[in-house]
Amino acid sequence: MAFRREKRNHQPLKLPLPTQTLALEIHHKFLLPSPDSHPLPPSLDSPPGIQALSDLKKLEVIGHGNGGTVYKVQHRWTSEVFALKVLRLGPDAAAGSQQANREADILKQVDSPFVVRCHGVFNGDDGDICFLMELMDRGSLHDVLRARQRLPEKLISYVAWRVLEGLRYLHGLLVVHRDIKPSNLLINDRWEVKIADFGSSRVVERNAHCSSYVGTFAYMSPERFDPDRCEGSYNGFAGDVWALGVVLLECHVGHFPLISVGQRPDWATLMCAICFGDPPEVPDTASPEFGNFVRRCLEKDWTRRATVQDLLNHPFVERSEGWTNDFDE
Template identity: 45%
Template sequence: MAAARERRLPQLHLTLDAPTWAFRCPAPAPVTAATPSTSAARPDGEFRLSDFDMLKVLGRGNGGTVHKASHRRTSALYALKIIHRGHPGADEEVDVVRRVDSPHIVRCHSVLPTPSGDSALLLELMDGGSLDSLVRGGQGGFPEAALAEVAAQALAGLAYLRARRVVHRDMKPANLLVNRAGQVKIGDFGIAEVVSRAGKYRAAYEGTAAYMSPERFDTERLHEGEEDRVDPYAADVWGLGVTVLELLMGRYPLLPAGQELTWAALMCAICFGELPALPDGSASPELRSFVSACLQKDHRKRASVAELVAHPFVAGRDVAAARHALREVIAQRV
């Protein structure tokens, strides 16, 4: 049966070298020339694609391409995401774009018209890249203080999304972006979903298999009728837990080092495997407890975002020290 399921599943690992982001367009504000964009410049319709020079490609995926772009008049730098016309989920991504506006979400400045009919999202450029690029730079895992700050800021973003009934569905290091100021923001809403007011949600197999929760990775394990009762936000908590553990260990944590991330290996590890044993002294009791609360295989027992915000690992951190530790990591690895 596993082989049959494997044949009908989509591509398992859909990461970009640098992820992409999409959000609602806030009110106009000035942009400082020759600097990365950090606030909205103009509402929809006032920018044109021809206003920008494409400097380099930041990432490519099935849905489109992300460019580093410079505004010709001001020299302000942006990330410009071109979503290919007809790509499944393109309309949904633009819908999410128009719902969110938060300092914990990568900011959208405008949705640009294109001659080809593609969707073009003009986005804040995060000059530190992704957490994935930082942890894969060969310098090992993050110090615990920096991890606490990553968790706190990511949870602030997830709390904001939950308040607006948005499920990200692809939480992973590649979709958490950072800047040199030490800010962590959630990006890439390519498979995000808005939960209906009735609470209906599909526990569908979409996203990056390595970071999927058990109830989404293998929906056939759900009891009859349970799919409609799955907490849709629990999957994002699982993805955050895997992310924190990966940043601690410096590699993907749910399989042994060097093992290929095949569908069968991931299914066994995610749905049935135990959490990796961490050596004594490698993590505090608070961090171990936080990861365990995120990675409960039964979605009904998994901690909520609100519970994790109040967890001692996050709420009890020394905020100034944690932010300094994260800025140090970014400065050393970018």
């Protein structure tokens, strides 16, 4: 269940992206224990004094998604504010609980300044599962694009650096995110960009290939969209790199870059563009460094695609270090 801050109609990019999850898992072997082998943990590392949902007061709704809602909440005794992500399991409660357990298992391992922090997981009313998260009160990169349409390269470089550092950390834990997109890159009041939403994520064995069809179609790499092209298996980490390349090119051109503006982004159109179309063109307005960076991300052959470490050493990203950014500039 990929939680999204944006509505299903992706208005600023003219792209109502489909986000349904298709459970086509093939021969996965995860390092995490089966979600059926233990109950949902009541908390991860809850702030002092937060023992139950009753310790929190809902202030406002800050996001909606497929099967869930995010609230801004306040601790009743300390006045500290958080985000509370509430997942409603719906009619297929067993599958929803299994997915939420997988997400909770991943969040228990994660502690990075480049990933949105989870403070605890609670069982809510009517079987809801609630994630108490760090509040990212500047919204998402999707919100920034909706307001500004395009971003300068200096800011894109900063976004690239932060996301790559987050991916380096996650991949070091053998976590494949599988749903990198603007609405899953959140921004706090210090203008820090962090990776969020692990509803589509998996833990894999080192150097293992995996097959899956989970996430947001428009940001899937060719080998994820059409696993037959690589005989049904691939390195999942390479798919996160492809998705980042699409996001950064989107930040530069101001619209979803893999199809023409106004073109209907249905499954067949996306399939043809991602799997069989020419690689997207980088505009002449882009610097040579940015153009090369994006092309290395969007290499259709995943075996030739740049790795996260390759990209962290790229000249385009190195320019971002030490820069104090402001998305309102």
